[in-house]
Amino acid sequence: xxxxDKDIKLIKSKGLTIDKxxxxxxxxxxxxxxVSLRSAATLDNGILKISEHYQTxxxxxxxxxxxxxxxxxxxxxxxxxxxxFKDLFRFLDNYNFEKESLNSYTNHEKANAIRLFLIGLExxxxxxxxxxxxxxxxxxxxxxxxxxxxxxFVEMMLxxxxxNFGDFPKGLLPFHKYSDSVSTSFEEHLYxxxxxxxxxxxxxxxxxxxxxxxxxxxxxEFERIKKKVEEKTNTKFDITxxxxxxxxxxxxxxxxxxxxRKEDGSLFFRPGGHGALIENLNDLDADIIYIKNIDNVVVRxxxxxxSGYKKVLAGxxxxxxxxxxxxxxxxxxxxPTEAELKDIKKFLVQQLNVTLPLDFDKxxxxxxxxxxxxxxxxxxxxxxMVINEGEPGGGPFWIKNENGRLVLQIIESxxxxxxxxxxxxxxxxxxHFNPVDLICGVRDYHGNKxxxxxxxxxxxxxxxxxxxxxxxxxxxELPGLWNGAMSNWISVFIEVxxxxxxxxxxxxxxxxxxxQVKLFS
Numbered sequence: 001x002x003x004x005d006k007d008i009k010l011i012k013s014k015g016l017t018i019d020k021x022x023x024x025x026x027x028x029x030x031x032x033x034x035v036s037l038r039s040a041a042t043l044d045n046g047i048l049k050i051s052e053h054y055q056t057x058x059x060x061x062x063x064x065x066x067x068x069x070x071x072x073x074x075x076x077x078x079x080x081x082x083x084x085f086k087d088l089f090r091f092l093d094n095y096n097f098e099k100e101s102l103n104s105y106t107n108h109e110k111a112n113a114i115r116l117f118l119i120g121l122e123x124x125x126x127x128x129x130x131x132x133x134x135x136x137x138x139x140x141x142x143x144x145x146x147x148x149x150x151x152x153f154v155e156m157m158l159x160x161x162x163x164n165f166g167d168f169p170k171g172l173l174p175f176h177k178y179s180d181s182v183s184t185s186f187e188e189h190l191y192x193x194x195x196x197x198x199x200x201x202x203x204x205x206x207x208x209x210x211x212x213x214x215x216x217x218x219x220x221e222f223e224r225i226k227k228k229v230e231e232k233t234n235t236k237f238d239i240t241x242x243x244x245x246x247x248x249x250x251x252x253x254x255x256x257x258x259x260x261r262k263e264d265g266s267l268f269f270r271p272g273g274h275g276a277l278i279e280n281l282n283d284l285d286a287d288i289i290y291i292k293n294i295d296n297v298v299v300r301x302x303x304x305x306x307s308g309y310k311k312v313l314a315g316x317x318x319x320x321x322x323x324x325x326x327x328x329x330x331x332x333x334x335x336p337t338e339a340e341l342k343d344i345k346k347f348l349v350q351q352l353n354v355t356l357p358l359d360f361d362k363x364x365x366x367x368x369x370x371x372x373x374x375x376x377x378x379x380x381x382x383x384x385m386v387i388n389e390g391e392p393g394g395g396p397f398w399i400k401n402e403n404g405r406l407v408l409q410i411i412e413s414x415x416x417x418x419x420x421x422x423x424x425x426x427x428x429x430x431x432h433f434n435p436v437d438l439i440c441g442v443r444d445y446h447g448n449k450x451x452x453x454x455x456x457x458x459x460x461x462x463x464x465x466x467x468x469x470x471x472x473x474x475x476x477e478l479p480g481l482w483n484g485a486m487s488n489w490i491s492v493f494i495e496v497x498x499x500x501x502x503x504x505x506x507x508x509x510x511x512x513x514x515x516q517v518k519l520f521s
Contacts, residue, residue: 007267014269015247024250024476028257032462034417038406040430041396046353046408047385047432047493050312058315059308065318072205072286073197075189076277076481077171077218077294078244080211084173084295084507085166087113088154095151102147113508118150120511125177126165130157137162169214171294172221175510178299178517185504186218187225188297194233195307196314197290205238208294209280212243242283248276250476252466260473268468275461275478278485282452284442288314291438291482295504298514302499309384309496313439316494317382323347324376324490325445331373335365344372352376352490353408379450379489383410383482384437384496391503394434394483396493397426402459408491410434410482414462432493435501436482440489452485460484 003018011021041047050058082089091114095105106115121127134156135141141149156162165173171186189206198204210218222239230236249269252260260268281289290310298306327344330336336344348354354375357363363371385396394412401407417423442450460479465472479485502514509515 006265010267010269013246014249015245016249021251025253025257025259027461027476028253028463028474032459034420034423035397035409035411035415035460036400037411037416037423037426038398038400040426040432041385041398041408041493042431043495046396046398047495049495050316055308055312058319059311060315061318062311062315067200069199069288070286071197071199071288071290071314072207072284073189073193073290073292074281074284075171075206075208075292075294076274077169077186077208078211078214079170079294081168081170081173082166084170084504085158086506088117088158088507089166092151092154092158095147097145097147097151100147102145102150105147113506116508116511120508121153123511123516124507125174125182125510126157126163129174129182130163133162169210169217169294170504171208171210172214172217175297175504176299176515176517181228183225184221185294185297186221187229188300189292189294190225190229190235190237191233191300192297192303192306193237193290194229194235195303196310198235201236202234203236203238205240205286207240207242207280207284209242209244209277215241215243242280244271244276245279248272248279248478250478252468252473252475255472255474257474260468260471263469268473270466270475272476272478273461273480275480275483275485277481278452278456278479281440281442281481285449287441287443288317289440289442290314291436291440293436293503296435296437296502298499298502299517301517302514305497306500309500310437310439313382313384313437313494313496316492317380317439317441320351320380320382320490320492321441323351324380328373328376328445331369336369341365341368341372348372348375352492354490355406357403357405376490377444379452379455379486380441380492381482381486381489382439382492382494384435384500385432385493386435386496386498386501388430388433389498391433394480395430396432396434397430407487408493409487410480410491412462412480412483414464414477415460415483432495433501434482435496435503437496437500438482455486455488457484457487460487 011018043049105111130153134153138152158166172184174182175185175188176183193204193206208218218241250272252268252270254260262268345356388395394410397409397411398406399409416427442452444450456479458479460483462477464475464477466475504510
């Protein structure tokens with residue numbers, strides 16, 4: 001790599017070092033090995049199913065501790081809505097209303113998304129706002145052909161000359177329409193948080209990771225809705241924001257693993273993916289941190305059920321912490337007896353999904369204690385898992401780690417060698433899916449905050465292929481926030497109902513029942 005003075009200046013401006021950049025290039029050359037899947041995690045094999053009675057007990061446990069708990073909700077919200085509208089952007093690029101009728105265009109198999117969009121048009125929360133803008137710009141709109149009307153509507157909704165939704169962050173898009181208002185997903189996260197993430201003083205803390213250029217937009221939205229939401233929920237909201245740190249950007253390379261350069265000759269860096277947010281998470285200090293993506297919300301009539309399951313997961317976290325902290329404090333007081341060691345082993349294996357080395361029983365007592373202490377003294381996450389219905393993304397699997405032991409992890413599809421038939425079979429056998437519904441305990445048994453960066457698996461990232469201005473490049477994704485970035489946490493997976501998982505990946509997802517106040521007649 002020929003490094004110019006301009007390169008050095010750019011690298012330093014990001015808080016990176018030349019050695020760090022060179023090490024990233026080396027990763028492209030050596031490549032990241034695929035994970036070794038051993039089996040999918042299933043009920044009774046890594047995923048717990050909680051009875052209704054047990055759920056009630058866990059909710060009581062959580063609520064009984066609220067007085068002494070500092071909680072915060074962490075919401076990754078930096079994603080732009082561009083991908084959410086990809087089918088509509090394709091429509092604008094491909095449809096010519098002067099040469100083809102809309103009916104003819106939507107009869108094509110590839111136009112299914114446009115057909116559904118058109119059928120549900122008046123059910124979208126932004127319909128009236130867009131129509132008002134359209135009719136102001138096109139006074140004779142009603143006399144135009146159906147194809148031209150839809151084209152104008154979509155263009156006015158997405159493009160800069162109109163409402164520019166295509167460049168909005170998802171958090172600030174209209175998501176739900178009520179009788180008296182239209183709400184964004186940002187607003188719905190506040191309503192939801194009031195149901196479980198509120199202390200006895202009526203305060204709820206939320207932290208959003210956003211793009212720096214959207215900060216003012218989020219602040220303005222909060223000021224617009226603050227009084228209304230606080231009065232309706234009897235809650236005071238403490239909202240903070242952070243941005244993905246530039247030092248977590250990764251260099252891109254070309255197909256020959258040489259640094260990719262833009263047209264002006266400068267090096268091209270890309271955000272390191274959601275795994276970079278482990279830095280932002282590490283900056284927070286709370287007893288319990290809830291993690292949930294910005295687009296996974298529901299209309300308010302379903303929020304009580306969502307809140308109930310959040311309390312169940314939080315109660316389970318507290319129950320686990322109580323036992324982990326009890327054991328660690330007891331070890332500090334005196335060396336465990338053989339019977340106590342046996343009980344600790346049982347707890348690790350049966351409750352925390354920790355597999356022991358095959359020769360563990362041959363270890364000296366001191367080494368056994370050191371292993372058990374190390375296995376227990378780490379951050380804890382309790383993760384909701386939903387039934388797999390074919391959604392793209394990660395899932396819970398047992399994998400073999402570098403020490404040859406089985407460990408329970410959330411694995412993303414790019415980490416798996418799909419050319420390996422056995423690995424593909426295991427992937428396809430997955431019964432559950434990761435909806436990003438995490439409850440995290442990040443303090444140790446002395447009450448000190450863990451340094452979460454100490455528990456990242458740096459080898460758990462992955463390489464993806466992208467394009468820029470028609471040129472192919474390779475990008476390095478850092479170990480994902482709930483994947484490699486949490487590889488070395490204690491992980492407990494619990495089945496939660498599909499009603500708790502309602503992401504908006506495409507605009508047509510807003511037509512699903514979880515996002516409609518009034519269902520289709």
